[in-house]
Amino acid sequence: MDSIINKLTEIESAASAIVQHAEAEKSALDEKFNKKRMDFDKELEADTQRQIQEIRDKLEAETSRILSGQSQESQDELDALQKEYDEKHSDYAHEILRRITEV
Template sequence: MDSVINKLTEIEEAADAIVAHAEEQKAVLDKEYEERKKAFDKELEAKTQSELSKIQEELEKDKKRLLDGQSGANAGSIRLLLKEYDENHTKYAQEILKRITEV
Protein backbone atom coordinates (compact mmCIF):
# COMPACT_ATOMS: atom_id res chain seq x y z
CA MET A 1 0.00 0.00 0.00
CA ASP A 2 2.85 2.37 0.82
CA SER A 3 4.37 1.78 -2.58
CA VAL A 4 1.06 2.78 -4.25
CA ILE A 5 0.88 5.93 -2.12
CA ASN A 6 4.53 6.67 -2.90
CA LYS A 7 3.86 6.22 -6.62
CA LEU A 8 0.77 8.45 -6.43
CA THR A 9 2.82 11.04 -4.55
CA GLU A 10 5.54 10.85 -7.20
CA ILE A 11 2.94 11.20 -9.95
CA GLU A 12 1.34 14.18 -8.20
CA GLU A 13 4.74 15.84 -7.70
CA ALA A 14 5.57 15.23 -11.37
CA ALA A 15 2.19 16.68 -12.38
CA ASP A 16 2.78 19.70 -10.14
CA ALA A 17 6.21 20.18 -11.71
CA ILE A 18 4.69 19.95 -15.19
CA VAL A 19 1.99 22.47 -14.27
CA ALA A 20 4.57 24.83 -12.72
CA HIS A 21 6.73 24.56 -15.84
CA ALA A 22 3.70 25.19 -18.05
CA GLU A 23 2.81 28.27 -16.01
CA GLU A 24 6.38 29.56 -16.35
CA GLN A 25 6.28 28.98 -20.10
CA LYS A 26 2.89 30.69 -20.26
CA ALA A 27 4.30 33.72 -18.44
CA VAL A 28 7.24 33.86 -20.87
CA LEU A 29 4.88 33.54 -23.85
CA ASP A 30 2.55 36.19 -22.41
CA LYS A 31 5.47 38.58 -22.02
CA GLU A 32 6.69 37.85 -25.55
CA TYR A 33 3.16 38.34 -26.92
CA GLU A 34 2.81 41.66 -25.08
CA GLU A 35 6.17 42.87 -26.44
CA ARG A 36 5.21 41.89 -29.98
CA LYS A 37 1.84 43.58 -29.56
CA LYS A 38 3.50 46.79 -28.35
CA ALA A 39 5.98 46.69 -31.24
CA PHE A 40 3.15 46.16 -33.72
CA ASP A 41 1.12 49.01 -32.22
CA LYS A 42 4.16 51.30 -32.33
CA GLU A 43 4.87 50.39 -35.96
CA LEU A 44 1.23 50.85 -36.91
CA GLU A 45 1.14 54.25 -35.18
CA ALA A 46 4.27 55.33 -37.09
CA LYS A 47 2.80 54.19 -40.41
CA THR A 48 -0.48 55.92 -39.64
CA GLN A 49 1.28 59.17 -38.76
CA SER A 50 3.33 58.92 -41.94
CA GLU A 51 0.22 58.45 -44.06
CA LEU A 52 -1.56 61.29 -42.29
CA SER A 53 1.43 63.54 -42.91
CA LYS A 54 1.42 62.67 -46.60
CA ILE A 55 -2.31 63.37 -46.87
CA GLN A 56 -1.91 66.64 -44.99
CA GLU A 57 0.95 67.71 -47.31
CA GLU A 58 -1.17 66.92 -50.38
CA LEU A 59 -4.08 68.90 -48.96
CA GLU A 60 -1.79 71.85 -48.25
CA LYS A 61 -0.44 71.72 -51.82
CA ASP A 62 -3.98 71.61 -53.23
CA LYS A 63 -5.05 74.50 -51.01
CA LYS A 64 -2.02 76.57 -52.05
CA ARG A 65 -2.64 75.81 -55.72
CA LEU A 66 -6.30 76.86 -55.40
CA LEU A 67 -5.42 80.02 -53.51
CA ASP A 68 -2.74 80.92 -56.04
CA GLY A 69 -5.27 80.41 -58.84
CA GLN A 70 -7.82 82.59 -57.10
CA SER A 71 -5.22 85.21 -56.35
CA GLY A 72 -4.23 85.30 -60.03
CA ALA A 73 -7.85 85.60 -61.09
CA ASN A 74 -8.44 88.37 -58.55
CA ALA A 75 -5.35 90.23 -59.73
CA GLY A 76 -6.63 90.00 -63.31
CA SER A 77 -10.02 91.35 -62.26
CA ILE A 78 -8.41 94.21 -60.36
CA ARG A 79 -6.27 95.10 -63.38
CA LEU A 80 -9.37 95.15 -65.59
CA LEU A 81 -11.26 97.34 -63.10
CA LEU A 82 -8.33 99.75 -62.82
CA LYS A 83 -8.07 99.95 -66.61
CA GLU A 84 -11.82 100.58 -66.82
CA TYR A 85 -11.51 103.31 -64.18
CA ASP A 86 -8.53 104.92 -65.88
CA GLU A 87 -10.35 104.98 -69.22
CA ASN A 88 -13.77 106.08 -67.98
CA HIS A 89 -13.39 107.86 -64.63
CA THR A 90 -14.11 111.27 -66.19
CA LYS A 91 -17.25 109.92 -67.83
CA TYR A 92 -18.40 108.37 -64.53
CA ALA A 93 -17.77 111.61 -62.65
CA GLN A 94 -19.76 113.57 -65.23
CA GLU A 95 -22.68 111.13 -65.01
CA ILE A 96 -22.67 111.33 -61.20
CA LEU A 97 -22.59 115.14 -61.33
CA LYS A 98 -25.41 115.17 -63.90
CA ARG A 99 -27.60 112.95 -61.66
CA ILE A 100 -26.90 115.10 -58.62
CA THR A 101 -27.71 118.35 -60.39
CA GLU A 102 -30.91 117.02 -62.00
CA VAL A 103 -32.71 116.79 -58.70
Protein backbone atom coordinates in the same frame (compact mmCIF):
# COMPACT_ATOMS: atom_id res chain seq x y z
CA MET B 1 0.86 -0.22 0.17
CA ASP B 2 4.06 1.80 0.48
CA SER B 3 4.75 1.24 -3.19
CA ILE B 4 1.32 2.64 -4.09
CA ILE B 5 1.93 5.67 -1.88
CA ASN B 6 5.37 6.11 -3.44
CA LYS B 7 3.87 5.87 -6.94
CA LEU B 8 1.17 8.39 -6.03
CA THR B 9 3.82 10.72 -4.62
CA GLU B 10 5.86 10.35 -7.80
CA ILE B 11 2.76 11.05 -9.91
CA GLU B 12 1.92 14.10 -7.78
CA SER B 13 5.51 15.37 -8.07
CA ALA B 14 5.47 14.81 -11.83
CA ALA B 15 2.11 16.58 -12.14
CA SER B 16 3.38 19.47 -10.05
CA ALA B 17 6.50 19.73 -12.23
CA ILE B 18 4.32 19.68 -15.36
CA VAL B 19 2.11 22.48 -13.95
CA GLN B 20 5.16 24.56 -13.00
CA HIS B 21 6.65 24.07 -16.46
CA ALA B 22 3.34 25.00 -18.11
CA GLU B 23 3.08 28.14 -15.97
CA ALA B 24 6.66 29.13 -16.87
CA GLU B 25 5.95 28.49 -20.54
CA LYS B 26 2.69 30.44 -20.33
CA SER B 27 4.54 33.34 -18.73
CA ALA B 28 7.17 33.29 -21.49
CA LEU B 29 4.45 33.18 -24.16
CA ASP B 30 2.59 36.05 -22.47
CA GLU B 31 5.78 38.11 -22.46
CA LYS B 32 6.44 37.29 -26.12
CA PHE B 33 2.86 38.14 -27.07
CA ASN B 34 2.97 41.43 -25.16
CA LYS B 35 6.20 42.42 -26.92
CA LYS B 36 4.71 41.60 -30.32
CA ARG B 37 1.56 43.55 -29.44
CA MET B 38 3.60 46.56 -28.31
CA ASP B 39 5.72 46.40 -31.48
CA PHE B 40 2.57 46.20 -33.59
CA ASP B 41 1.01 49.15 -31.72
CA LYS B 42 4.16 51.25 -32.23
CA GLU B 43 4.30 50.37 -35.93
CA LEU B 44 0.59 51.11 -36.35
CA GLU B 45 0.95 54.44 -34.54
CA ALA B 46 3.91 55.42 -36.72
CA ASP B 47 2.03 54.43 -39.88
CA THR B 48 -1.04 56.35 -38.75
CA GLN B 49 1.02 59.46 -38.02
CA ARG B 50 2.69 59.16 -41.43
CA GLN B 51 -0.69 58.93 -43.16
CA ILE B 52 -2.05 61.87 -41.16
CA GLN B 53 0.99 63.95 -42.13
CA GLU B 54 0.54 63.02 -45.81
CA ILE B 55 -3.10 64.13 -45.63
CA ARG B 56 -2.12 67.38 -43.92
CA ASP B 57 0.56 68.03 -46.53
CA LYS B 58 -1.91 67.39 -49.37
CA LEU B 59 -4.52 69.64 -47.76
CA GLU B 60 -1.95 72.40 -47.24
CA ALA B 61 -0.80 72.15 -50.85
CA GLU B 62 -4.39 72.18 -52.12
CA THR B 63 -5.26 75.15 -49.90
CA SER B 64 -2.21 77.04 -51.16
CA ARG B 65 -3.14 76.22 -54.74
CA ILE B 66 -6.71 77.43 -54.23
CA LEU B 67 -5.62 80.60 -52.47
CA SER B 68 -3.06 81.30 -55.15
CA GLY B 69 -5.71 80.84 -57.84
CA GLN B 70 -8.13 83.11 -55.98
CA SER B 71 -5.41 85.69 -55.53
CA GLN B 72 -4.64 85.62 -59.23
CA GLU B 73 -8.34 85.88 -60.10
CA SER B 74 -8.69 88.88 -57.76
CA GLN B 75 -5.64 90.53 -59.30
CA ASP B 76 -7.00 89.92 -62.80
CA GLU B 77 -10.31 91.49 -61.78
CA LEU B 78 -8.54 94.51 -60.27
CA ASP B 79 -6.42 94.90 -63.41
CA ALA B 80 -9.55 94.79 -65.58
CA LEU B 81 -11.27 97.41 -63.42
CA GLN B 82 -8.18 99.64 -63.50
CA LYS B 83 -7.95 99.30 -67.27
CA GLU B 84 -11.62 100.20 -67.67
CA TYR B 85 -11.19 103.20 -65.38
CA ASP B 86 -8.07 104.35 -67.22
CA GLU B 87 -9.83 104.08 -70.58
CA LYS B 88 -13.20 105.53 -69.61
CA HIS B 89 -12.79 107.76 -66.57
CA SER B 90 -13.04 110.97 -68.61
CA ASP B 91 -16.21 109.64 -70.27
CA TYR B 92 -17.64 108.92 -66.83
CA ALA B 93 -16.72 112.42 -65.61
CA HIS B 94 -18.35 114.06 -68.66
CA GLU B 95 -21.49 111.96 -68.15
CA ILE B 96 -21.70 113.00 -64.50
CA LEU B 97 -21.23 116.66 -65.41
CA ARG B 98 -23.89 116.41 -68.12
CA ARG B 99 -26.38 114.93 -65.65
CA ILE B 100 -25.59 117.59 -63.06
CA THR B 101 -26.12 120.41 -65.54
CA GLU B 102 -29.43 118.92 -66.72
CA VAL B 103 -30.88 119.04 -63.25
